[in-house]
Amino acid sequence: MTCQTIAALLATGRPDTPATIQGWVRTRRELKEFTFVEVNDGTCLANLQVVINPSLANYRQLVDGLGTGTAVEIQGQLVASPAKGQRVELQATQVTLYGTADPETYPLQKKRHSFEFLRTLGHLRPRTNSFGAMFRVRNACAAAVHRFFQERGFLWVHTPILTASDCEGAGEMFTVTSLDLDHLPYTPAGRVDYQQDFFGRPAYLTVSGQLEAEIMALALSRVYTFGPTFRAEKSNTSRHLAEFWMIEPEMAFCDLHGDMDLAEAFLKFVFQAVLDHCPEDMAFFNQRIDPTVLATAEQIIQTPFERITYTDAIRHLQNANHPFEYPVEWGLDLQSEHERYLAEVLFQRPVIVTDYPVGIKAFYMRLNDDEQTVAAMDVLVPRVGEIIGGSQREERLNVLERRIQGQGLALDNYWWYLDLRRYGSVPHAGFGLGFERLVQFLTGMGNIRDVIPFPRTPDSIDF
RNA sequence: UCCUCGGUAGCUCAGUGGUAGAGCGGUCGGCUGUUAACCGAUUGGUCGUAGGUUCGAAUCCUACCCGGGGAGCCA
Structure with a gap:
């Protein structure tokens, strides 16, 4: 050659x-x-x-x-x-x-072509400056993700793409079937007879690898997932894909503080790595796409993240001399406008908000001693809002059972998840982030469909 | 799913009731080193689709299709 x-x-x-x-x-x-x-x-x-x-x-x-x-x-x-x-x-x-x-x-x-036009040319748009730069940054970002975890002793674990778990609670799921949809078998009661389907029961595409990652972490100590994830929500926005890549580290013997430290170190590492490996491409994004990209990257790398509790965040928002469209009240979830105010206006840096009300967070997040809040954390960044969501997991069997039942879920469906608390349970924590949103944040690209080679969205699966 | 804006030349757009336009691109010609080259000429249209109003519709009305932005949901 x-x-x-x-x-x-x-x-x-x-x-x-x-x-x-x-x-x-x-x-x-x-x-x-x-x-x-x-x-x-x-x-x-x-x-x-x-x-x-x-x-x-x-x-x-x-x-x-x-x-x-x-x-x-x-x-x-x-x-x-x-x-x-x-x-x-x-x-x-x-x-x-x-x-x-x-x-x-x-x-x-x-x-110059509009991104909207280039989306109709999924087979040719990689030949443009913008997409060439974006794919190189995406690659550098993916490589940095692996390097970050590998250097810290995390094992990359491959959690399943097909799952029978319809109770992960993270969103609408795609059903996977080998049944002939034009000639479905029915039970005597008139329902689809999934016993005749491939797995003998309903199956889906995964919406999260977290629960399986917990299994692996409670044997291998530190693991992470990095793989495709599927959501069937009909969300037609610049931040949603039906098929996207998600990163989910999980650490045994770790509490919420260790989780926050990891999340902050992770973002700093990835941004630095991309700046090191793709300086021309990042300069291109700063010049042609979003003039704040480089300044944002520098800030992520150099500035310690602010850390406040949800309760303090609510207090700040209520005292803010700033009109919000949605109400600010303890017990309500933070809206995008609130998250952006905290990161962009109040602190002008990334903010980690912790200890959310128990009522607005998932059952697996650890109940705090006040029994009003859970050990959750969201990393909020300027321009984007929430980029990372994580928590310390509930490791106490009786509390977890209570939480599952409290949300009207059946304990039977979680038998193996509960077993992890029955045998050798330990405090553990982790977080998740959408890879494409990370690339969006890095590059300043406005639409998530332009940071993945072949976007899948409602009514769109070309190329 | 809701709100909102849009669909006119290959692309980006102007045109708000009276002959279909510009820039870029393409083509042809010119130019002694260009950088999204430049200069001149030229090419180019089922005005999203289907109805309706009108002497006359790109323009007004109705329905539908497609796309952008925002919201919700979330990653």
Whole structure:
């Protein structure tokens, strides 16, 4: 393989050495004496400028074929560029045209396109500057997530995608079946007979790996999940996907404070890693997408997060000289506007709110001694609101049974979850965050559909 | 699901009852090193769909379809 990446050539390529690149033409500028072609291979944001001289065989034919979108291999000599704008450029000696792209019909033009339009071109939008930058940042972010946990002794555990647990309480579930939907079997009572289905009972796509992660943590001490998650809610918003990736660390012998420390360290680590690995891409987002992206990243990395209780947060909000659309009252959940006020206006930094009322949080969160609140924590950040939600889990069998029943749920469905409290129970804690929302927060991208290669949303599953 | 805004050329949009427009893109020509190159010319339309009002509808009315933004729910 004599071919080099454009990223490597632009960064460290030495002038007056031979080089071969493979990629796609972004733009062609034809002058009287020769032609400039900019080629991108996805390894970095910048294109490599190639000079095509008329001395090349079939010059006219070559240049005509080098329209935007064409796949090419170009051999030549890397030379110092005599003009501003690039350190080096490639003086072509041989050009191989692979697939050409008819400029009359190729949808990507040499101009800015709206993200809305590019969403209709899911197969071509990775070839744009914005999506190239976004996918590189997404990759760096994913790699940083693994590195963060691996360096701290967490095991990556693979929790199931198919589940029979319809009681995770985290949202609407997709049903998975091998039954012929046009000829469903029925019980004598007239209901669908799931005994004849693949698993002999109803099955679903997972909405969370947390409960299974707790199983693993109570044997392996520190684990995390990082995998696909599915929600069938008909939420048509810039923050929701039907298929998304979720990260859920879980730690045995850990309380809420350890959980908060981990969450804060996690965000700082990931932001620093992405800045280190994708400086050009992040600069691009700061320049073209959201001018606060870099400042936000610096703040996340350098500023200690504020930590307050829900009760104090309510007090702050009630004393705030700020009109809220929704009421602020102890016992009600914080709305987006409240979360953003805390992070953006009051503290102007990330805020971890803890100890929420028992009535608005899930049954598995540990009941505090006041019996009014649970050991929950939400990390609120400017511009986004809640980015991480977590809790210390209820490890006491009798309390957990009471909580499950108190929410009208059947204990039988949780027999194995209760067993964890019956045998070798221990205080443990964890949190969850949506990977795409993290990428949104990093890049400033407004719509979650533009931070995942192939978004799945209600009535939309193209590509 | 609710609220709201929108759908006009390949793209981004203007046009609010009287001949369908601009910029960009594409094409052709020009240009001695360009950087979203530049200059000139040119090409380009079932005005989302179906009805209705009117002498006349992109424009007004009704229904539907699709999309954006916001809310709720959540990650």
